[in-house]
Amino acid sequence: MLRRILLVTALAGGAGFGLFWWLTIPAVVAANALPSYQPDLANGLTTFNAGGCSACHAVPNQPDRLKLGGGLAIPSAFGTFYVPNISPDPNDGIGRWSEADFVTALQKGTSPAGQHYFPALPYTSYQRARVEDIRDLFAYLKTLAPVAGKVRDHEVPFPFSIRRNVGIWKWLFMDGKPFTPDAAQPVRWNRGAYLVNSLGHCAECHSPRNFLGGIIGSQRFAGGPDPEGEGWVPNITQKGLADWSAKDIAYFLETGQMPEGDSAGGAMARVIKNTSQLSPQDRAAIADYIKSLPPVEGPPRPPKKAKSDDKS
Structure with a gap:
C-alpha cells in the first residue's frame, strides 16, 4: 500500500511539475513572423515619447534624456528593480538585439536569453501596442548614442527571484490581446x-x-x-x-x-x-x-x- 501511495504521489508531482513547466514557457515572437517593413523614424520618436522611455531608462541625475544607460532604482513590495540600459551599446545595451528580440521583450515580456522579464517592465500594457509602432521605436533607439555601463542586478528576494514563476503571473494577468478601437x-x-x-x-x-x-x-x-x-x-x-x-x-x-x-x-x-x-x-x-x-x-x-x- 505504501509503495502505491508513493508511486501515486510521485506521478502526481511529476504531472504537476510538467504542467507548471508548460504553463511557464516564455513566449517569443519569431523573426519570420515579422514581414518586411520600412521603419518610420518620426513615428519611432512619437512612440518613444508616448511610452515615456526616458522617464525610466535615462541615466539618473544627468540632463540628457536621450542617454539611455539605465540605472534608476524602482522599489516595490517584491524587491528593488534597476532599470536596464536600452542604448545601442553592443555590450551593455541592446546593440546586439534583433528586431524580433525587441518585439518579444515588449509584447511578451521575454528576454533574448529566453527568460521572463519581471513585470516591472510594463509589458501588460505594451502587449496592446501595434507591432509597427514597436518596430519604429526600435529603429529610433538605434539612432541614439550608445552608453557604456552595465546596470546592477535586481535585488529581489526568494521566491520572487525565480523568474520561471513569472510565467504563472503572466498566465494570470496577460491576455495577449491587441488594442481594439x-x-x-x-x-x-x-x-x-x-x-x-x-x-x-x-x-x-x-x-x-x-x-x-x-x-x-x-x-x-x-x-x-x-x-x-x-x-x-x-x-x-x-x-x-x-x-x-x-x-x-x-x-x-x-x-x-x-x-x-x-x-x-x-x-x-x-x-x-x-x-x-x-x-x-x-x-x-x-x-x-x-x-x-x-x-x-x-x-x-x-x-x-x-x-x-x-x-x-
Whole structure:
C-alpha cells in the first residue's frame, strides 16, 4: 500500500511539475513572423515619447534624456528593480538585439536569453501596442548614442527571484490581446485610448494592485499607493478629475501645471518631460479619453501628511 501511495504521489508531482513547466514557457515572437517593413523614424520618436522611455531608462541625475544607460532604482513590495540600459551599446545595451528580440521583450515580456522579464517592465500594457509602432521605436533607439555601463542586478528576494514563476503571473494577468478601437467613438478618442492603454501604460501606476502585484481590473485608473512605496498616485477617473476639463488635462500633460496652481512632482514630473514632447493632437486625444473615464471609487487614501508626499 505504501509503495502505491508513493508511486501515486510521485506521478502526481511529476504531472504537476510538467504542467507548471508548460504553463511557464516564455513566449517569443519569431523573426519570420515579422514581414518586411520600412521603419518610420518620426513615428519611432512619437512612440518613444508616448511610452515615456526616458522617464525610466535615462541615466539618473544627468540632463540628457536621450542617454539611455539605465540605472534608476524602482522599489516595490517584491524587491528593488534597476532599470536596464536600452542604448545601442553592443555590450551593455541592446546593440546586439534583433528586431524580433525587441518585439518579444515588449509584447511578451521575454528576454533574448529566453527568460521572463519581471513585470516591472510594463509589458501588460505594451502587449496592446501595434507591432509597427514597436518596430519604429526600435529603429529610433538605434539612432541614439550608445552608453557604456552595465546596470546592477535586481535585488529581489526568494521566491520572487525565480523568474520561471513569472510565467504563472503572466498566465494570470496577460491576455495577449491587441488594442481594439471602439467603432462607436471618434478617431481622436480611439487614438487617446490607444496611447493611454498601450504605450503610455498609465494604468500601471494609476491603478491599485492585488497581493500578487496584478492590477485590480474593477479599479483600473482609480489610483492607489505609489508602486515605488512612497506617496499616493491619484485617481484619474471622473471620481478624481471631475473638476478638470479635457483642456486642463492636455495642458497638464504639456506643462505639469494643475488647474489649482500646483505642479507635478515625483515620478509624474519625469512623465511630463515625455508627454510635453508629444504633438498637441496626441495630448488632446489622451485628454479626451481620460475625461471620458467613468467615476470609479479607489482604495481609501490615508490622511495626507505633506504636499511633497503627493505624486500627482
